[in-house]
Amino acid sequence: MEKFSKLLSSAIPLIQENVDTDQIIPARFLKATSREGFGEHLFKDWRFDEYGEPKSNFILNDSEYSGSILVAGENFGCGSSREHAAWALVDYGFRAVISSYFADIFKGNALNNGLLPVQVSSNTLRELLAVVQLDPMTLLEIDLEAQLLRVNKIGIQEHFEINTYKKTCLLNGYDDIDFLMSQIDKVSAFERKYIEF
Amino acid sequence: MGKTLFEKVWNNHIVDKVEGGQEILFIDRHFIHEVTSPQAFDGIRKRGIGLYDKNRIVATADHNVPTKDQHLPIKDELSRLQVDMLTYNCKEFDIELYGLGHKNQGIVHVIGPELGITKPGMTIVCGDSHTSTHGAFGAVAFGIGTSQVEQVMASQCLLVQRPKTMRIIIDGELGKGIYSKDIILYIISKLSTSGGTGHFVEYAGSAIQSLSMEARMTICNMSIEMGARGGMIAPDETTFEYIKGRVYAPSGEQWKDAVNYWSTLYSDKDAVFNKEYVFKAEDIEPMITYGTNPGMGMGITQHIPTTQEVERPDNLLQSLNYMGFNPGESLLNTPIDHVFIGSCTNSRIDDLRIVADFVRGKKKADNVQAIIVPGSKQVEAQAKAEGLHDILFEAGFELRGPGCSACLGMNEDKIPKMEYCVSTSNRNYEGRQGPGARTLLVSPLTAAVIAVKGKVVDPRKYLNQETFV
Numbered sequence: 272m273e274k275f276s277k278l279l280s281s282a283i284p285l286i287q288e289n290v291d292t293d294q295i296i297p298a299r300f301l302k303a304t305s306r307e308g309f310g311e312h313l314f315k316d317w318r319f320d321e322y323g324e325p326k327s328n329f330i331l332n333d334s335e336y337s338g339s340i341l342v343a344g345e346n347f348g349c350g351s352s353r354e355h356a357a358w359a360l361v362d363y364g365f366r367a368v369i370s371s372y373f374a375d376i377f378k379g380n381a382l383n384n385g386l387l388p389v390q391v392s393s394n395t396l397r398e399l400l401a402v403v404q405l406d407p408m409t410l411l412e413i414d415l416e417a418q419l420l421r422v423n424k425i426g427i428q429e430h431f432e433i434n435t436y437k438k439t440c441l442l443n444g445y446d447d448i449d450f451l452m453s454q455i456d457k458v459s460a461f462e463r464k465y466i467e468f
Numbered sequence: 469m470g471k472t473l474f475e476k477v478w479n480n481h482i483v484d485k486v487e488g489g490q491e492i493l494f495i496d497r498h499f500i501h502e503v504t505s506p507q508a509f510d511g512i513r514k515r516g517i518g519l520y521d522k523n524r525i526v527a528t529a530d531h532n533v534p535t536k537d538q539h540l541p542i543k544d545e546l547s548r549l550q551v552d553m554l555t556y557n558c559k560e561f562d563i564e565l566y567g568l569g570h571k572n573q574g575i576v577h578v579i580g581p582e583l584g585i586t587k588p589g590m591t592i593v594c595g596d597s598h599t600s601t602h603g604a605f606g607a608v609a610f611g612i613g614t615s616q617v618e619q620v621m622a623s624q625c626l627l628v629q630r631p632k633t634m635r636i637i638i639d640g641e642l643g644k645g646i647y648s649k650d651i652i653l654y655i656i657s658k659l660s661t662s663g664g665t666g667h668f669v670e671y672a673g674s675a676i677q678s679l680s681m682e683a684r685m686t687i688c689n690m691s692i693e694m695g696a697r698g699g700m701i702a703p704d705e706t707t708f709e710y711i712k713g714r715v716y717a718p719s720g721e722q723w724k725d726a727v728n729y730w731s732t733l734y735s736d737k738d739a740v741f742n743k744e745y746v747f748k749a750e751d752i753e754p755m756i757t758y759g760t761n762p763g764m765g766m767g768i769t770q771h772i773p774t775t776q777e778v779e780r781p782d783n784l785l786q787s788l789n790y791m792g793f794n795p796g797e798s799l800l801n802t803p804i805d806h807v808f809i810g811s812c813t814n815s816r817i818d819d820l821r822i823v824a825d826f827v828r829g830k831k832k833a834d835n836v837q838a839i840i841v842p843g844s845k846q847v848e849a850q851a852k853a854e855g856l857h858d859i860l861f862e863a864g865f866e867l868r869g870p871g872c873s874a875c876l877g878m879n880e881d882k883i884p885k886m887e888y889c890v891s892t893s894n895r896n897y898e899g900r901q902g903p904g905a906r907t908l909l910v911s912p913l914t915a916a917v918i919a920v921k922g923k924v925v926d927p928r929k930y931l932n933q934e935t936f937v
Contacts (some may be wrong), residue, residue, distance in 0.1 A: 293900050298900075302549070316904075349661055352612060352692075353504065355614075376611055380614075380615065383613060448515065448622050450486075451492070452622060452623065458520070458623055458625055462494070468726040
């Protein structure tokens with residue numbers, strides 16, 4: 272997993288709420304057996320029409336907007352547990368998603384792939400969406416060590432929560448399996464005492 | 469202070485607590501399928517580690533398999549590759565596989581319970597969000613991502629944050645023609661698609677206790693559709709009766725010990741939940757969804773909200789624009805193009821019996837294409853043995869082989885653009901059943917009645933004299 276410490280980038284505003292993982296990557300593109308290449312199909316049916324032509328009204332097709340941060344409406348990533356959604360966002364080039372609410376499974380999948388979910392208040396989200404829409408060059412700064420989101424242009428400095436263990440993993444590029452393998456003796460000890468019916 | 473059902477089961481599986489409040493949770497059963505496992509097997513190989521315990525893993529092919537001509541090689545090259553990869557991986561790691569054509573093959577959340585693999589008090593995971601289905605037995609069961617599939621393969625554990633607890637009580641008696649699918653669509657319409665996020669739900673109350681195991685599975689199955697981590701129901705005589713005698717059920721002395729333990733799995737009277745909701749069964753009508761997430765549902769005689777009635781009119785309008793509906797309108801008499809009966813929510817034998825009972829001696833409407841996809845080979849065999857296949861065939865339903873099928877449109881079973889599909893599945897997201905497809909979620913009975921009438925109707929007006937319950 273790639274390390275994450277600080278990120279300074281412009282952002283892409285996706286105002287839709289309740290964006291589900293079927294939109295992030297439709298099921299018909301889940302047939303691959305590796306983790307790579309899913310970015311091509313990110314938001315497929317919002318990005319492209321049935322002939323494969325880009326839809327001009329979708330934000331990822333608007334060349335004014337770019338950056339490695341996605342600012343998305345409330346309850347991002349609901350629905351299917353497909354980790355392909357996180358893979359697709361990372362493969363496309365995103366390193367962080369900011370929203371006022373994340374679905375549980377998506378949040379876990381994002382963290383396991385070096386994609387930082389930054390949860391902010393509804394008010395901050397509204398302000399962020401507005402400023403980024405108005406000025407696509409607005410820079411957002413995410414400091415994981417300090418757990419801070421800064422947008423100097425509008426004077427926002429907001430603290431965000433992250434599990435301390437997950438934070439250590441991201442800062443160092445470790446993953447859960449490295450950790451669990453170091454605890455495997457405890458698992459065996461547990462199992463010896465465990466009664467299963 | 470007493471403990472909730474969830475806490476009893478969860479606590480029994482804690483290996484250790486770690487920094488930041490995460491816990492190492494031991495996993496009893498791990499179901500895998502072709503779509504979310506290949507990258508996990510790759511990871512295991514790359515790390516040069518083996519499986520912690522192959523005997524705790526059960527595999528089946530369901531998401532991506534064709535539902536026609538299952539005895540022939542899969543035509544779609546990528547699908548075939550994925551299914552072959554599962555076979556290859558299971559062979560290499562010596563994992564029990566119920567592949568295409570096997571008598572136990574089927575949708576992972578249908579076969580687990582029917583084989584008696586799913587039992588009360590277990591922790592169960594699968595790389596699929598509808599793993600919550602198994603909670604109907606009083607198990608802590610939830611969906612995970614592929615990195616976590618790899619974690620469980622490697623360590624038989626998950627590193628997880630303990631969710632909060634929620635109880636949803638449904639008291640009273642359901643009206644005629646109203647089923648557990650209506651209960652869960654009703655709950656989600658009240659709590660919204662994110663109302664359960666961060667929580668593990670226990671469903672309780674007299675209306676829940678009176679349900680069969682299959683009906684309970686339908687409810688727990690859709691817990692994820694309100695964002696909940698999982699859903700569960702305390703095991704009781706109905707649960708024990710269902711499990712008894714199944715392939716992997718305990719027997720003899722072991723059965724007695726198991727039932728003794730399972731009987732301790734309930735929420736203590738003084739247990740405290742982080743959130744609690746109470747609903748009345750009498751308030752629940754046959755439900756139907758009108759929008760593009762499962763929270764956008766209503767009683768079938770109600771009208772779609774107007775823009776004044778919702779917080780975010782822009783979201784409502786975007787959704788209705790996709791669906792081809794207007795704010796404030798009723799869905800009654802809307803012509804329907806497709807009826808899909810299947811998915812891990814409603815493809816079990818009881819569901820097929822409800823449908824067959826209604827359509828017996830009737831014909832589906834000419835404007836409707838109706839397909840039935842049983843949840844497993846065993847459901848298919850049982851339906852044949854009971855003569856349901858003949859009834860359904862004569863009514864004009866197309867009967868397919870088991871799999872996830874048009875619920876998620878990964879295989880060729882897709883609903884064409886802009887066409888309406890009344891479906892017994894669990895998600896009505898944009899494009900879920902195929903690019904541009906418009907999905908309306910309902911119960912199996914409502915789907916059956918609509919298939920016959922060709923348009924949205926209130927099923928209660930057309931009930932048979934002696935409807936199967």
